[in-house]
Amino acid sequence: MFLSPLYLxxxxxxxxxxxxxxxxxxxxxxxxxxxxxxxxxxxxxxxxPGWRRHLTFALLLIALIVLSLGTARPAGTVRVPRERATVMLDIDVSLSMEATDVLPSRIATAKKAGQQFVDLLPKRINLGLVSFGGQANLLQPPTLNRAAVKSSIGKLKLETSTAIGEAIFTSLQAIQTFSESTTRKGEKPPPSRIVLLSDGSNTVGRSLTSAIAAAKKAGVQVSTIAFGTPTGTVTIDGRVQPVPADDTALHEIAAETGGSFHTAASEQELKSVYQNIGSQIGYTTSHRDISRRYFFAGLLVLMGAAAAAMLWSGRLV
Structure with missing residues (x-):
């Protein structure tokens, strides 16, 4: 694109x-x-030597075209770090996260990858943490204190049930409270995102339908990561129980809110997912004036035309 297309x-x-x-x-x-x-x-x-004469004019013509394009201020797409943004990391701590189909276990892998995500996220981005099992708990409101978030991730404990809807509502409330306290009057609130890790469907608390509607109303995208495999099992009270990962609900959340859905069957895959999401959240695309490159290239070609004219005819005109 061109920032001053009239000059074309x-x-x-x-x-x-x-x-x-x-x-x-x-x-x-x-x-x-x-x-x-x-x-x-x-x-x-x-x-x-006709071909030489034509080549000289061709170089002159190319130089004029490039310089004309440069005058129209061509713009290139570049990644620019966001100055402000808020991210809530929601981690499922239900008992099914104890399954070892993702080695050493779903919850251990989630903790380690969550801490890696803290390190990958640009430092200017505020990060909060919510854990959810039978209920959702705000462990860390949005903060730049990465050490506090990593410490809270390391202390996560398993509990019964899975309240995905409550986790989204808790995150939305934390985002709203933080935005109201940090955004000046008349300013636009910073962009926000929820990154939710879970291996199952919503079993308690408010419904996913109401949570999705609330996220859409707030304009907050929810990116989801499905943990585990269809063959996961856990042992509860001496009995082996199957806990297959349920992708359907998580895919619906991401699709309905405009976020992205991922599956993470291993630690390495999960790290790759986090890197992708961190890049999406931490950067935005912008159009930057690159006309200087065109002027430089045009001048080089113009000097080439002048040199060719002097070399083959002994004069510039």
């Missing part, structure tokens, strides 16, 4: 110059064809 009109006289050159070349060939004594013509107008 400069390409019109460049095109006109090219047309004039072609007309002059056509007339020159016509004149040569009409001259009856070609040998006599050669004594008056010695043969010149």
């Amino acid at each position: 009109l400069l390409l019109i006289p460049v095109a006109a110059l090219a047309a004039v050159y072609l007309v002059l070349q056509a007339r020159r060939k016509s004149y040569v064809a009409r001259f009856s004594n070609v040998e006599l013509l050669g004594s008056f107008a010695p043969r010149r």
Whole structure:
């Protein structure tokens, strides 16, 4: 794209110059064809290396085109770190997270990867932490204190049930409270995102439908990561119980709120997912003026045309 597209009109006289050159070349060939004594013509107008003459003009034309484009201020897409943003990390601590289908266990992998996410997230981004089992608990409100968040992740304890809806509502409330306390009057609240890790469906608390509606109303995307595999099991009271990962609900949450859905069957895969989400949250795309590159390239080509003219004809014109 161009920031000053009106200057693209400069390409019109460049095109006109090219047309004039072609007309002059056509007339020159016509004149040569009409001259009856070609040998006599050669004594008056010695043969010149035509391709060199054309190459010189071609370089001049390219230089003018590039310089004209540079005047229109071309813009390139670049990644720019966000100045402000709020992220809530929601981690499932239900008993099914004890399954070892993701080694050494789902919860151990989640803790380690969660701490890696803390390190991967740009330092200017405020990060909060919510754990959820039978209920949702705000362990850390949004903060720049990475050590506090990592410490809370390390202390996570398992409990019964899975309150995914409550986790989203708790995160939304934390985001709203933080935004109201840090955003000046008249300013736009910073962008927010919820990153939710879970291996199952919502079993207690408010419904996913109401949680999704609340997230959409608040304009907060929820990215979800499904933990575990279809063959996961846990032992409760001496009995082995299957706890297959349930992707359906998590996929719905992400799709409905505009977030992204991922599956993480191993620690390495989960780290890759976190890196991707951290990049999405921590950076935004912006259009930056790159006209200087065009001016530099145009001047180089223009100097090449001048050098070719001096080398092959001993003059610039």
